[in-house]
Amino acid sequence: MGDDAVQGRSGRNGFAALGLERHGERRGEAGWLAVQLDHPASRFYPVWGTRILVAGDVPRAVALSRAELGETLVRAEAVVFLGRASGVTYFAAGFSRAEAPEELAGHGRFVDLRGAASLLPAEHAARCAYALGMVTWHRTARFCGTCGAATESMQGGFVRRCLAPDCSREHFPRSDPAIIVLVERGEYCLLGRQGWWEPGRLSVLAGYVEPGETFEAAVAREVLEETGVEVTAVRYRSSQPWPFPGGIMVGFFAHGINREIELRDGELEEARWVSREQLARELKAGTLTLPYSVSIAYRLIEEWFDAAPGWRLGEWTGEV
Numbered sequence: 001m002g003d004d005a006v007q008g009r010s011g012r013n014g015f016a017a018l019g020l021e022r023h024g025e026r027r028g029e030a031g032w033l034a035v036q037l038d039h040p041a042s043r044f045y046p047v048w049g050t051r052i053l054v055a056g057d058v059p060r061a062v063a064l065s066r067a068e069l070g071e072t073l074v075r076a077e078a079v080v081f082l083g084r085a086s087g088v089t090y091f092a093a094g095f096s097r098a099e100a101p102e103e104l105a106g107h108g109r110f111v112d113l114r115g116a117a118s119l120l121p122a123e124h125a126a127r128c129a130y131a132l133g134m135v136t137w138h139r140t141a142r143f144c145g146t147c148g149a150a151t152e153s154m155q156g157g158f159v160r161r162c163l164a165p166d167c168s169r170e171h172f173p174r175s176d177p178a179i180i181v182l183v184e185r186g187e188y189c190l191l192g193r194q195g196w197w198e199p200g201r202l203s204v205l206a207g208y209v210e211p212g213e214t215f216e217a218a219v220a221r222e223v224l225e226e227t228g229v230e231v232t233a234v235r236y237r238s239s240q241p242w243p244f245p246g247g248i249m250v251g252f253f254a255h256g257i258n259r260e261i262e263l264r265d266g267e268l269e270e271a272r273w274v275s276r277e278q279l280a281r282e283l284k285a286g287t288l289t290l291p292y293s294v295s296i297a298y299r300l301i302e303e304w305f306d307a308a309p310g311w312r313l314g315e316w317t318g319e320v
C-alpha cells in the first residue's frame, strides 16, 4: 500500500504517501473500535476547523494519545477511524471552528494545513489531509440532504445515517473531482493566473467536473472556456487528494491545437504560453513563481519541464 507499485506517478504527489492501512473491514466492528478508542497506544490527529496540530521548528504533525486528549475528546464534533500502521490505530478528532481546543495548545500549535503541508514530512501531510477531509465532510453532512433531519455517525465515521425513521438514508464521505491539466504545444506549455493570486504566480489550468461529463470532456471544456485554446490527445497522468475542502484532483496532459489565447469566462486574469527557457529565466529573476511543490500543479509542470533532455525544474525552483 502506498508504494510506487500501487500508486505510480501519483505516489510522488503531495498527500499521497499515507503510510496507513485503512482497514475498511473493521469500520463495522463497534466493539473493536471502542477498545481502540481507549487503547493507550492509539493516536488521534486533532483538526480544528481547517487547522492541524504541529510541533517543532521543522514542523511535524502531532498525533495525541487518549490520555493527552483527556476530556477534550468529548467536545469533538467528529471522531473518525483512519486506519492502522505498525500496530497503532489512528483516529481523527475534529473540533468546531468556533470553539478552540485551547487545552491542547501545550502539545503544539494549530496551523492551516494548506500553508504547512509543504513543510511537513510527506506522510504527516497525507494523514492530516485525510483527517481534514473526513472531519470537513462530517461538518457538512450533519443534516440529511434528502429530508433535512439530523444524521448520526456510524461505521467508524464512514457513514452518517439520517435519524428520521421514515428516511434513514445513509450518507457517505465524498470527494468532488476536479481536473487539472498541463497543455503543451511545441516547446511551450500553457500557464495562467487568477487575479487574487500573489503577483507573478502562474499555474496550470483546473476546474470542477460537471454532472454528465467525462474527465476528458471536462479538460477540453475548461481549457476552452478559460483560454480559448482547443485541445486534443488528453492523457491521464496522476491524481492527488485535495482536502480544501473535499476534492480529488485528476491530472492530465493535453495538446493545444491553436496558439491564440482568448480569456473567455473571466476566471483567469492572464494566460500565456511559456517555454522552458522563459520559465527558467523568470524563475531565476524572481518575476515568476510556481505553486507549492506539494501540489499536483507543480508536479505536472515538473514532469513536462524535465521531459526535455538537460532540463530539471528543481534546479530553478530549489524543490526536490
Ligand SMILES: [Zn+2]
Binding pocket: 144, 145, 146, 147, 148, 149, 162, 163, 164, 167, 168, 169
Ligand atoms: Zn433523511
